Amino acid sequence: MLLCIDCGNTNTVFSIWDGERFLCTLRTSTHHGRTADAYFTWFSTLIGHYGIKPDISDVIISSTVPRVVWNLRVFSDRFFGVRPVVVGKPECLLPHAPRVDPGTGVGPDRLANAAGAFDRHGGDTVVVDFGTATNFDVVAEDGAYVGGVIAPGVNLSLEALHQGAAALPHVDISQPERVIGTNTVACIQSGVFWGYVGLIQGITARIKAEYGRPMQVIGTGGLAPLFAQGELLFDTVEDDLTMHGLTVIHAYNKANG
Secondary structure (H helix, E strand, C coil): EEEEEEEEECEEEEEEECCCCCCEEEEEECCCCCCCHHHHHHHHHHHHHCCCCCCCEEEEEEEHHHHHHHHHHHHHHHHHHHCCEEECCCCCCCCCCCCCCCCCCCHHHHHHHHHHHHHHHCCEEEEEEEEEEEEEEECCCCEEEEEEEECHHHHHHHHHHHHCCCCCCCCCCCCCCCCCCCHHHHHHHHHHHHHHHHHHHHHHHHHHHHCCCCCCCEEECCCHHCCCCCCCCCCECCCCCHHHHHHHHHHHHHHHH
């Protein structure tokens, strides 16, 4: 079985792939001080809760937080006897090399999104990924990542608003019933929700116009289903796109390594 680990700035996700489907997906907060032993205690406890006895033979890691990679490597080696594939490292092969400015590093999550999107939908695709940042990843006709856009994430914007304006409370994001809010919370929710709807519409429209070809738009990440409600923002929403991309990259390395 393959253990896929995607470590973002806010959350770290573990998914177990049996070759045909994901058996389970586990989430924890990202913390660079978490040791390999702590990862295993958390992982084994939840796996026991699900009643799964996985035989982990391979591990692949995607991490936008470099400081956690060492402990995840130790976790993989100590408890499964496996040297993990780490996306973004020179020894990790990609099905399609990114085409960006020389010397530019591409986030491993974006490389995984490109691989997953191309495998499922082909090229000429925009992936809108809702995480700590809201990323727009452009996948070319041949499957290569060719650039994109990085905007502040929804929750990051809410937190900045709360911290920067003493009189404004922290609120949870949701789709308001009306655009015109009649209380402070409703006003903030309207501004953030409809502001991001406009951001997604505006950026994807500009990407399509600049790209010059018909494109699919795929939403992924925790808040993608929320922003798919009632607005034609995405052609499809997939909550496991990054993880699927990791399985694609791992299979490519097994076949060509």
